[in-house]
Amino acid sequence: MLRKRIIFTLIYENGIFNQSRNFRLQKVGNLNWLEKNYKFQTIAFSLDELIVLNASKEDKNIDEFANILGNLVNDVFIPIAAGGGIRTMDDAKLLFDNGADKIVLNTILATNPDLVRKLVRQYGSQSIVASVDYKPTNNMPCVFINDGNKNLDIGIDDYICYLEELNVGELYLNSIERDGTGFGYDLDTIRRVCENTTLPMIIAGGAGNENHLIEGLNIENVNAVATANLFNFIGDGLPKARKRIIEEDMNIATWK
Amino acid sequence: MTTVIIDYNSGNLRSAEKSFQLMSEELKLGQVKVSNKPEDVVNADRIVLPGVGAFGSAIKNLDEFNLRDTILEYAKIRQRPLLGICLGMQLMGTSSEEDGLNRGLSFVPVNASKIEVLDLKVPHVGFNQVDFPSDSILYKGLENLSDFYFTHSYKMESDMEINQAMCCYGDDFIASYEQGNIVGTQFHAELSQTNGLKLFENFLEYF
Numbered sequence: 001m002l003r004k005r006i007i008f009t010l011i012y013e014n015g016i017f018n019q020s021r022n023f024r025l026q027k028v029g030n031l032n033w034l035e036k037n038y039k040f041q042t043i044a045f046s047l048d049e050l051i052v053l054n055a056s057k058e059d060k061n062i063d064e065f066a067n068i069l070g071n072l073v074n075d076v077f078i079p080i081a082a083g084g085g086i087r088t089m090d091d092a093k094l095l096f097d098n099g100a101d102k103i104v105l106n107t108i109l110a111t112n113p114d115l116v117r118k119l120v121r122q123y124g125s126q127s128i129v130a131s132v133d134y135k136p137t138n139n140m141p142c143v144f145i146n147d148g149n150k151n152l153d154i155g156i157d158d159y160i161c162y163l164e165e166l167n168v169g170e171l172y173l174n175s176i177e178r179d180g181t182g183f184g185y186d187l188d189t190i191r192r193v194c195e196n197t198t199l200p201m202i203i204a205g206g207a208g209n210e211n212h213l214i215e216g217l218n219i220e221n222v223n224a225v226a227t228a229n230l231f232n233f234i235g236d237g238l239p240k241a242r243k244r245i246i247e248e249d250m251n252i253a254t255w256k
Numbered sequence: 257m258t259t260v261i262i263d264y265n266s267g268n269l270r271s272a273e274k275s276f277q278l279m280s281e282e283l284k285l286g287q288v289k290v291s292n293k294p295e296d297v298v299n300a301d302r303i304v305l306p307g308v309g310a311f312g313s314a315i316k317n318l319d320e321f322n323l324r325d326t327i328l329e330y331a332k333i334r335q336r337p338l339l340g341i342c343l344g345m346q347l348m349g350t351s352s353e354e355d356g357l358n359r360g361l362s363f364v365p366v367n368a369s370k371i372e373v374l375d376l377k378v379p380h381v382g383f384n385q386v387d388f389p390s391d392s393i394l395y396k397g398l399e400n401l402s403d404f405y406f407t408h409s410y411k412m413e414s415d416m417e418i419n420q421a422m423c424c425y426g427d428d429f430i431a432s433y434e435q436g437n438i439v440g441t442q443f444h445a446e447l448s449q450t451n452g453l454k455l456f457e458n459f460l461e462y463f
Contacts, residue, residue, distance in 0.1 A: 002425055003383040003403060045449065048383060048405075070270075077275055079405060079447045099270040101308070101447060102407075123267055124309045124343075126379040126407040169379050169407075200377045223382060253383030253403035255449040 003253040004217050005048035005224035006242060007202060008233065010072075012065060012084070013056045019230045021180030023133075023148040025055060028230050031068055038234045044076035046242040048253060051104060051129075051172070051226065054084030055147060062091050066098040073099035081129050087112075092119055096127075104172060106131040107145040110152055113166055120167045129202070130168040132159065134189070135176040141189050148176045156189070160197050171197065172226070175205035182208025182232055185216050185225075194221035208232050210241035217250060257286025259460070260300035262327075264292055264317040267308035271446040272341065276304065279456045294326040302460065303330065307343030311368065311410070312355025314343055324361065331363060337437045337463040338363075342408060345432070345440030354410050363438045366414040366430070373426030381407040386431045386443070388421035393462045394434050394441075394455060395421065402451050404431070404443035412442065439463060 011018045011025065017034055018025040034040055044050060052072065054065045062085055073080050082095045083104025092103050103123070108115055109130055120128055133148050134141045134156050141156045152159070160171065173193060175186040185206045194201055200223040203216050207227040216225035227233050233241070245252050259276050261269055269290055276288045289296060297303055305327070307314055318324050331338040340348045349360045352368035360367075371378050383403040388395045395402070411429035414420070423431035423442070432441040439459060445452030 001385060002380065003385075005382050073270065074274060077271070077446065077449055077452060079407070079444070080271075096268045097270075099268060101268050101271060101444075121310065122313065125409055126381060127267060127308055169409075170381060198377055200379065200381050223377070255403065255451045 001251060004222070004251050006046070006213060006238070006245070006252070007049045007051055007224050007226040008043070008047050008238065009051040009053060009204060009226050009228035011053055011055050011228050012068065013054075014061070015064065015068070017230065018055065019180060020055065020228055023176055023179055031071055040072070041075050043234060043238050044078055046238040047078055049079045049081065049224070050076065051081045053082070053104060056085070057147065060085030062094060066094045069095065069100065070098040083129070083131065089115070089118060089122070092123070096123070102127045102129050102169070104129045104131050105168070106133065109163060109166065109168075110145050116166050116168070125167050125169040128168045129170045129172050130163045131172040131174065132156065132163070133174050133176050144176060156193055157196055160193065160199070164197065164199060168199065170200045170202060172202045172204060178206030180229065181206055182229060184208065184212045187215065187219070190216070190222065191219055194219060200224070202226050204228065210244055213241055214245060214248070214250070217245070257301045258299065259286065259288045259302040259304065260296050261288065261290045261304045261306060262292065262297065262323065263290050264314065264321055264323060269306055271444070272304060272306050275446040275453060275456055279453060279460055283457065283460055285460050292321045292323070294322050297323065297326045297330055300330070300336070302337045302339070302463070303327070305338065305340040305344035305347060307341060307347060309343060310355045311343065311346060311352040312358045314347060315358050315360065318347070327361065331438060335437045337459070338439065339459050340440040341446070342442060342444055345442055346410060346412060348438065348440055349412060352410060364418050364433060364435055364440070365416060366412045366418070368410045368412050371409055371411050371425065376426045379407055379409040380425045383448070384423050384425065386421050386423050388432070389419060392419065392421065392434065394432060394439060394458050396458050396462065398451060398454055403448070404445065404451060405447040406443045408442060437463065
């Protein structure tokens with residue numbers, strides 16, 4: 001049976017990993033700090049996948065990001081998706097060459113669909129994760145790009161139809177409003193959107209404890225739950241959450 | 257002893273490289289080399305044909321690096337161990353519908369076709385359980401129905417006996433095959449935590 005997945009998202013900015021709240025970043029520590037305090041290998045053992053996003057605001061130095069990515073992925077044996085600031089074929093290649101199994105696209109999905117098509121042709125749909133940031137505007141969830149700064153004035157359903165036509169492999173649906181709050185996922189929007197798409201769905205934004213992860217996993221069409229909450233989940237938070245989810249006999253992979 | 261991971265511009269090779277490095281070190285089974293040079297393939301003790309991307313461009317890249325004949329000679333004539341991963345496994349079949357109809361290396365008489373199951377999401381992505389034959393060498397030491405990480409939109413199916421393990425996503429499809437020195441896995445053992453490392457260990461030790 002195809003299992004559901006638990007994903008951790010690391011938010012990177014200029015050499016430092018961050019806690020994000022409503023897309024405002026709070027510095028936590030660099031790679032050494034992460035290794036030292038959080039024994040990243042142990043945490044990776046509780047994860048199905050890792051996502052690393054470059055959220056640097058001004059200059060998204062992709063070479064430096066790729067370098068950090070290359071170091072980060074050395075001792076983990078799980079799929080890694082990386083993105084943030086991919087604007088050219090070379091940017092994508094750089095991340096793949098530094099250990100990304102998939103790339104995460106956001107802004108260019110809207111601004112440069114031709115490049116997205118080229119990336120799909122070169123690396124296959126299964127390597128392309130489409131990240132969709134949304135926030136309610138006049139009571140309707142609208143899609144934002146450029147690190148959540150630019151409102152596309154497009155409803156989320158129309159946008160996802162458009163992404164399906166671009167042949168991307170997966171969706172990463174992130175609520176800007178819930179991001180980093182720990183209030184739980186935006187279940188209403190997620191339930192509705194999930195019913196209308198044929199793409200595998202990763203949900204993000206709001207998970208603050210293991211009950212939230214379980215709530216997300218219990219939605220039929222949700223394929224993966226993601227959290228970027230360094231404060232709440234790193235340490236023994238994720239191993240404990242996974243243990244409980246396995247003990248409750250939920251549909252999740254096991255290894256020894 | 258050298259394990260060569262073939263680099264033909266097919267996406268991320270780091271995961272496979274570091275997994276094989278770790279297992280080769282533990283088993284003291286020599287070095288791991290990532291290469292696109294035919295002479296390295298000729299001299300290899302084991303080769304790994306990884307692959308993400310599309311079938312058509314992958315086979316074109318193999319030809320561009322003059323690797324097709326080298327691999328044929330290595331695996332078919334000299335019968336040396338070869339492991340194909342994901343697209344690499346499909347490349348060892350007869351053909352694929354991906355990217356137009358393209359011919360493969362034809363080590364196993366199976367072609368690849370698009371996953372098409374009503375109401376199921378494509379690509380098939382995530383960990384899924386693998387049902388393997390009890391006499392399998394590749395899965396030695398693993399429990400049946402162990403989880404491995406898949407991510408693919410094309411699949412292989414066959415009624416022929418190629419010592420296949422099966423996976424189910426809507427329909428049953430081939431998760432792996434073992435034909436003498438030729439081994440293919442649809443899943444990414446290099447992304448499958450300790451289950452995958454065990455499988456690589458078996459490939460290094462028993463093939």
